């Protein structure tokens with residue numbers, strides 16, 4: 001029986017690698033996903049010893065996407081969050097409910113069970129025990145908190161062999177693999193620890209699902225059926241996690257998702273917040289806002305064609321898919337949870353400026369893009385600040401390279417409009 005189960009598992013894991021969002025963002029095999037879920041449920045019911053993954057960050061994306069994908073791939077999940085109140089609630093229930101707002105089957109609710117929720121600060125010793133026996137750690141804590149995860153991990157994994165260990169940072173961060181690896185190495189207490197930590201696989205990732213958590217009202221999360229969650233096959237040829245596949249062209253896929261989804265969602269959210277709106281879906285549904293952003297979006301598409309050889313019809317399909325997902329009023333995601341960290345997102349290597357810098361290199365006229373960024377900065381941070389003050393901030397951020405200075409000039413000219 002065990003041998004048969006193992007054979008089935010291998011077959012699913014093998015097929016799982018081809019599971020990915022297609023051009024329209026649909027699962028290439030929703031049927032297969034259901035089969036995996038049924039198989040995992042049978043395995044769980046049989047009392048088989050499931051492997052444990054430790055996940056840092058039980059916020060919106062953690063509870064809305066990462067933990068469910070691990071759970072539905074057949075893992076037991078230990079959740080670590082610094083919010084002890086939240087941990088207490090999750091432990092009391094042994095998990096939480098995930099509502100997929102656009103799931104047509106049944107009531108769209110799923111029960112996600114977790115093994116235990118702990119604090120990496122208050123429950124340090126118990127956490128260290130789990131970390132010692134885990135081969136895979138996942139995170140969704142936000143960029144500013146990754147340094148603390150790296151320190152916690154370095155303490156335990158720094159003393160163990162790094163071979164066959166992997167950290168999957170499910171964060172919305174470009175090149176998150178090298179970022180987290182450098183945080184790990186900085187956290188090493190000795191040369192020996194540093195050498196061990198360098199052997200850990202830390203792939204780049206793509207994470208996408210619109211999720212909203214309504215803590216402290218409850219532990220439940222509302223999300224959507226769509227998800228894209230994959231890692232760089234060059235760093236991790238196989239994850240062993242059925243619903244988190246390794247993909248070959250992560251740079252291109254990341255750029256497509258970054259610009260057409262994140263840049264778009266963030267920009268419309270900052271504008272909608274400025275208009276006094278409350279929810280993300282209101283921003284995506286606003287004709288005025290969509291009209292305002294269109295010339296900038298056209299430039300982003302141009303950049304994806306020039307830099308990544310994407311074709312127009314593919315990009316158009318993704319754009320309409322993203323717009324319709326973001327317009328879903330079944331997910332009451334507040335604008336504040338999207339329109340955050342404006343100045344970090346305006347960095348030269350980040351979602352707003354980076355595509356325009358690339359287009360300049362290709363000799364494309366970025367005037368419309370500069371006009372839009374000026375509008376964005378004025379709306380999101382203009383209150384009580386003069387054009388000169390905003391210009392000084394942009395100079396501080398972009399003045400370090402010739403292309404950045406050129407962009408700064410173009411945007412600054414429009415700040416007074």
Ligand SMILES: NC(=O)C1=CN([C@@H]2O[C@H](COP(=O)(O)OP(=O)(O)OC[C@H]3O[C@@H](n4cnc5c(N)ncnc54)[C@H](O)[C@@H]3O)[C@@H](O)[C@H]2O)C=CC1
Pocket residue numbers: 056057058059060061062080081082083120140141142143145148149170171172173207208209210211212213
């Ligand atoms: N919410 C969403 O729909 C999406 C979020 N993301 C990405 O997911 C990541 C997390 O974002 P959200 O879930 O929205 O944020 P969130 O604020 O809802 O969740 C973050 C969670 O991490 C916990 N945390 C902070 N420091 C910690 C530490 N040192 N150890 C353990 N837990 C810690 C917080 O208490 C909180 O519960 C971000 O990188 C974001 O870009 C990406 C796509 C969509």
Ligand SMILES: O=P(O)(O)OC[C@H]1O[C@](O)(CO)[C@@H](O)[C@@H]1O
Pocket residue numbers: 142172208209210211261262263265266337338340
């Ligand atoms: O603000 P962050 O940390 O990039 O993460 C939230 C992300 O979630 C999204 O709303 C997509 O669900 C992005 O547009 C946004 O950037």
